[in-house]
Amino acid sequence: MKSFSILTSIFLVLISPILIHTADIDFSYTGKTGPIYWADLKGSNEICRTGKQQSPIDITHEKFNTFSKPDSVTFDDAKNVEIVNDGHTVQVSNKEQILPATMKIGNEDYELAQFHFHTPSEHLINEEYFDVEAHFVFQTKAGNLSVIGVFYDVSDEQNDFLKPIVDNLPLKKNDSHLIDFIKLSKVLQDIDYMNQTYTYPGSLTTPPCGEGVVWWVNTIVQPISLSQYRQLRHVMGFNSRFTQDIYF
Amino acid sequence: MKSFSILTSIFLVLISPILIHTADIDFSYTGKTGPIYWADLKGSNEICRTGKQQSPIDITHEKFNTFSKPDSVTFDDAKNVEIVNDGHTVQVSNKEQILPATMKIGNEDYELAQFHFHTPSEHLINEEYFDVEAHFVFQTKAGNLSVIGVFYDVSDEQNDFLKPIVDNLPLKKNDSHLIDFIKLSKVLQDIDYMNQTYTYPGSLTTPPCGEGVVWWVNTIVQPISLSQYRQLRHVMGFNSRFTQDIYF
Known part of the structure; x- marks a missing residue:
C-alpha cells in the first residue's frame, strides 16, 4: 500500500478515542433504513456519510502492493460458545472469555470480542467480490478495534471451521444456539498465519460506522461448500455495505 | 402486488416518452463514479438520485403477492451473435436482427434489444440475493423498454443457455467474440413461460437510470455450474447497483 504503514496503524490506534460500539440502531440493508440512510438514523451516525476512513473498500493493485500483519496473532479452539442471530448477521461473542484469540x-494488546459473517463479501479485491466474508473483531481494554477479514468462496470442500456454525445456525432474529466446540485455531492456519494480508485504517461496516479500526484483509480465499454457503446466505440475506471512498 | 397492475403498466408504457439509452457514461461500481455518484456524472443522470421508480428493488412478500406476465412472450434460438465486454457487463445486442425474441x-410490440448479466443479482427477493441475474431488455419501435430478469444460483448442473456465452466470454473491456449458436428458446422454457413472475414499474439499473421501464422479475431460480459462475463473476466483477426505494 502506498501511504499506509504499520507505523501509521500504530499511531492511529494510539490516538483514537474509545470507539462507540455497534448500538441497537434499527438499520437494514434495504429500503429507508438501508446503507445510504445510515447517517440519518437515530444516534450519532453522521460519520457513516461524512467519514474519511469508512469501510468496506475495494482493495486494488494500484493502492495496495505490500502485505502486512500484526506483531502477533493467536487463535485457540473455543468451547461452549453461543451463536446469536441479531437480525443483521449471525455472531459469536466473547461472553465469559470463551474465545481464546x-x-x-x-504495544497494544487485543482480544477477540466477536466474529460474524456477511454475504456477499463487503471488501472487494480489484472489483471482485467473494461469496462470504467473516469478520474477526478484536478489541483492546480501552476499546480500540482491529478486524481480520476472511473471504470464503463456494468449492467442493466443506469448511471445518464453519461446520459447527452452519450446523447450529439461529434461523430467526434473536434466536441463539449453543455450540460445543469451534475449531477456531484452524482459521489462522487456513489463512497462512496472515502472510498474505493487506492492512488499512477503516471503520465498522455497520452503524454507528465508528472509525479508527485497523483492518487486516486476508487474501487467501477459503473454501465453503455450496450447502454451507446457501444456509448462511438464506439466514442472513444480503448484508453487505457498499464500498466506500478511499482518501489515503 | 398491491398497487401496480397490468393496466398500470400499459398506461406507463403509453405515456412514457422515448427513453434515453444507456450512453457512454463513465460510470463504475466502486469509488467516485460508483452508484451513489451516478447522478453527478456528466449527462442527464439526476434521475439516478431523484427518481421515484428506480431499479433494482427488494421484492418483498408485503409488496408483491400476485404473479403477472406480459400478454405474450416468444424466444427463438439465435445464430452468429456477437458478445461484447463493455467494461460494465458482457452483453449480446440485437444487431442485424439476430435475436428472435x-x-x-x-397493444405494444417489443423486440429483444440486448441481454446482459450482473453478479451478484441486482434484485433481491425478501432481502436475499442470487449469484447471477440476467436482464433481457425488450424495446418498442418508439423506444419504450421492458426487461425480464432471470436469477441463477450455483448448482451441480451446467446451464445450457449460458454454456456458449461462458465458453466465449470476452475477457477485457471492448473485447468481443462471435458465438455460433445460443439456445435462447430454452430461457422461456426454463422460467416456465413466466408463470411465476412479478412486475413493477422501474428503471434502467445503470446511468442514465431512465424510468418507465416495465420490469418482469422471474422467481424460478435457474442452475449455473460453479465454474460458469466463477468465470462470469471474474470477468464482470461486482456489477450490482444497490436496491432502490419503493414509492408504490
Missing part, C-alpha cells in the same frame, strides 16, 4: 499491534 | 404488453 489475541492480537498484538505495537 | 418478442414481447407484447397490451
Whole structure:
C-alpha cells in the first residue's frame, strides 16, 4: 500500500478515542433504513456519510502492493460458545472469555470480542467480490478495534471451521444456539498465519460506522461448500455495505 | 402486488416518452463514479438520485403477492451473435436482427434489444440475493423498454443457455467474440413461460437510470455450474447497483 504503514496503524490506534460500539440502531440493508440512510438514523451516525476512513473498500493493485500483519496473532479452539442471530448477521461473542484469540499491534494488546459473517463479501479485491466474508473483531481494554477479514468462496470442500456454525445456525432474529466446540485455531492456519494480508485504517461496516479500526484483509480465499454457503446466505440475506471512498 | 397492475403498466408504457439509452457514461461500481455518484456524472443522470421508480428493488412478500406476465412472450434460438465486454457487463445486442425474441404488453410490440448479466443479482427477493441475474431488455419501435430478469444460483448442473456465452466470454473491456449458436428458446422454457413472475414499474439499473421501464422479475431460480459462475463473476466483477426505494 502506498501511504499506509504499520507505523501509521500504530499511531492511529494510539490516538483514537474509545470507539462507540455497534448500538441497537434499527438499520437494514434495504429500503429507508438501508446503507445510504445510515447517517440519518437515530444516534450519532453522521460519520457513516461524512467519514474519511469508512469501510468496506475495494482493495486494488494500484493502492495496495505490500502485505502486512500484526506483531502477533493467536487463535485457540473455543468451547461452549453461543451463536446469536441479531437480525443483521449471525455472531459469536466473547461472553465469559470463551474465545481464546489475541492480537498484538505495537504495544497494544487485543482480544477477540466477536466474529460474524456477511454475504456477499463487503471488501472487494480489484472489483471482485467473494461469496462470504467473516469478520474477526478484536478489541483492546480501552476499546480500540482491529478486524481480520476472511473471504470464503463456494468449492467442493466443506469448511471445518464453519461446520459447527452452519450446523447450529439461529434461523430467526434473536434466536441463539449453543455450540460445543469451534475449531477456531484452524482459521489462522487456513489463512497462512496472515502472510498474505493487506492492512488499512477503516471503520465498522455497520452503524454507528465508528472509525479508527485497523483492518487486516486476508487474501487467501477459503473454501465453503455450496450447502454451507446457501444456509448462511438464506439466514442472513444480503448484508453487505457498499464500498466506500478511499482518501489515503 | 398491491398497487401496480397490468393496466398500470400499459398506461406507463403509453405515456412514457422515448427513453434515453444507456450512453457512454463513465460510470463504475466502486469509488467516485460508483452508484451513489451516478447522478453527478456528466449527462442527464439526476434521475439516478431523484427518481421515484428506480431499479433494482427488494421484492418483498408485503409488496408483491400476485404473479403477472406480459400478454405474450416468444424466444427463438439465435445464430452468429456477437458478445461484447463493455467494461460494465458482457452483453449480446440485437444487431442485424439476430435475436428472435418478442414481447407484447397490451397493444405494444417489443423486440429483444440486448441481454446482459450482473453478479451478484441486482434484485433481491425478501432481502436475499442470487449469484447471477440476467436482464433481457425488450424495446418498442418508439423506444419504450421492458426487461425480464432471470436469477441463477450455483448448482451441480451446467446451464445450457449460458454454456456458449461462458465458453466465449470476452475477457477485457471492448473485447468481443462471435458465438455460433445460443439456445435462447430454452430461457422461456426454463422460467416456465413466466408463470411465476412479478412486475413493477422501474428503471434502467445503470446511468442514465431512465424510468418507465416495465420490469418482469422471474422467481424460478435457474442452475449455473460453479465454474460458469466463477468465470462470469471474474470477468464482470461486482456489477450490482444497490436496491432502490419503493414509492408504490
